[in-house]
Amino acid sequence: MAQTPGSDAAIAETWSQGKGYELEFWRMVATNTPPCPPDYHAEIVARCNPEAEIHPAFIARIVTAPLDEAVLLDIAAGPVSSVGWKFEGRRLNVVPIDALAEDYAAILAEAGLRAPVPTRPGHAEDLASIFPPASIDFAHMRNALDHCYDPMKVIRGALTVLKPGATFRIDTIVNEAVIEGYQGFHQWNIERRGDRLVIWRPGIEHDVAAELPHAEVTLDGGEHWLFIHIRRLA
Ligand SMILES: C[S@@+](CC[C@H](N)C(=O)[O-])C[C@H]1O[C@@H](n2cnc3c(N)ncnc32)[C@H](O)[C@@H]1O
Numbered sequence: 001m002a003q004t005p006g007s008d009a010a011i012a013e014t015w016s017q018g019k020g021y022e023l024e025f026w027r028m029v030a031t032n033t034p035p036c037p038p039d040y041h042a043e044i045v046a047r048c049n050p051e052a053e054i055h056p057a058f059i060a061r062i063v064t065a066p067l068d069e070a071v072l073l074d075i076a077a078g079p080v081s082s083v084g085w086k087f088e089g090r091r092l093n094v095v096p097i098d099a100l101a102e103d104y105a106a107i108l109a110e111a112g113l114r115a116p117v118p119t120r121p122g123h124a125e126d127l128a129s130i131f132p133p134a135s136i137d138f139a140h141m142r143n144a145l146d147h148c149y150d151p152m153k154v155i156r157g158a159l160t161v162l163k164p165g166a167t168f169r170i171d172t173i174v175n176e177a178v179i180e181g182y183q184g185f186h187q188w189n190i191e192r193r194g195d196r197l198v199i200w201r202p203g204i205e206h207d208v209a210a211e212l213p214h215a216e217v218t219l220d221g222g223e224h225w226l227f228i229h230i231r232r233l234a
Contacts (some may be wrong), residue, residue, distance in 0.1 A: 006203050009184045011187050016147040020182025023103050025077050030111035047080040048108075054084035054092060059153070061229070062138050070137035071095060075124045075158065076144030079104035080115035083140055097122035097130070122196040125150045127157030137193045139168040146184035151199050152215040154207050155230060159215055162232045170228040177201060192222040 004010060027033070032041040046052060054072070062070045066085060074081040077096030085094055094117055098104065101121040108115060124141070125148060139158045145151050158168045159208050172190045173179070177224040180186035182201075189200050197208040197217050214234045220227040 006201070011201075012149045014182070014187060015185060018147075019100060019103075019188070021184050022100060023107065026104060026128050027107050027110070028034045030079060030107050030113055030191075032111075042078060047225070048087050048113050048115060049084055050091075052086065052116075053085040054087045056087075058083065058138060058140065058169065059087050061169065064137045064166045067092060069093075072136060073097070073127075073131070073139040073158075073161070075127070075134045075139060075141040075154070076121050077145065079108050079119060080113070081117070081119065082142055085116050088185040094233065096120065097124075101195045103174065109216070123137075123156040124148050128160040131161040133160055134163045137163060137166050139166070141168070142171040143173060145172050146188045146199075147172050149187060150189070152208075152211065153189050155208065159212065159230065159232050164232050164234055166232055168228075168230040168232075170230070172226050172228065174222060174224055174226050190226060192226055195219065197228060 008029060028036045029040045029056055059067070062072070064070070066092065068075050068127045070092060071096045072083060072092060074083045074094060074096040077156050081094055082098035083094050083096075085091060086135055093206070096115070096117060098117040098119045099122065101119040105118055124144070138161055145154060150152050155168070159225040162168060174191050175189040177186045177189045187201060199208060209215070212230070214232065216231045
């Protein structure tokens with residue numbers, strides 16, 4: 001059935017049509033099938049290394065629990081998380097989730113790769129029903145918020161599952177939907193306008209901080225990549 005352009009149903013339908021492309025991309029990368037750039041394959045192999053170190057900038061944001069007890073959520077992690085697994089030799093509790101996790105498990109197996117912690121299935125829009133409230137010490141999302149069909153629901157859900165004082169870090173390409181012509185997973189644009197974080201598509205615009213009274217939003221970068229920290233205040 002034809003959907004009203006720009007409606008939630010139309011966005012969800014176009015999102016579903018993007019799955020095949022995403023899976024083919026990751027199959028190419030995992031199996032190192034041409035035209036895969038060699039560094040893409042090397043990166044997924046490196047992510048599978050259980051010794052991979054977590055970036056100190058992520059560790060610095062973990063203030064709500066001792067590191068040994070902290071839960072680090074990687075939202076829309078892909079087949080294997082890019083966050084890393086260890087800090088200063090200690091294995092931390094990294095929990096990766098992704099909407100396509102079941103298909104990714106098959107792709108990794110086909111490629112002979114193994115994630116130190118398998119990505120578990122879950123839509124980023126459903127965080128509040130997957131994890132207990134106030135149970136997460138740090139949430140991370142790279143190159144994926146604009147791939148989701150409802151980014152504001154993702155942010156609200158992340159704030160529900162984060163502990164008060166904990167941070168959601170989002171790394172995103174600026175205005176990706178414009179760049180990709182609103183194809184497949186690319187349905188939303190994210191940009192900074194001065195100090196404001198704006199998520200938009202034609203006919204819809206969210207001023208993120210204005211919609212989140214109990215959060216603090218800070219921005220870095222914003223030319224091609226934008227680095228966002230959203231801290232739950234209460
Ligand atoms: C470009 S990849 C980035 C993966 C990983 N974060 C990285 O940086 O390599 C985008 C990921 O978002 C996932 N994704 C898209 N929409 C999603 C949603 N609504 N919920 C969960 N994952 C989603 C895709 O399956 C894909 O793995």
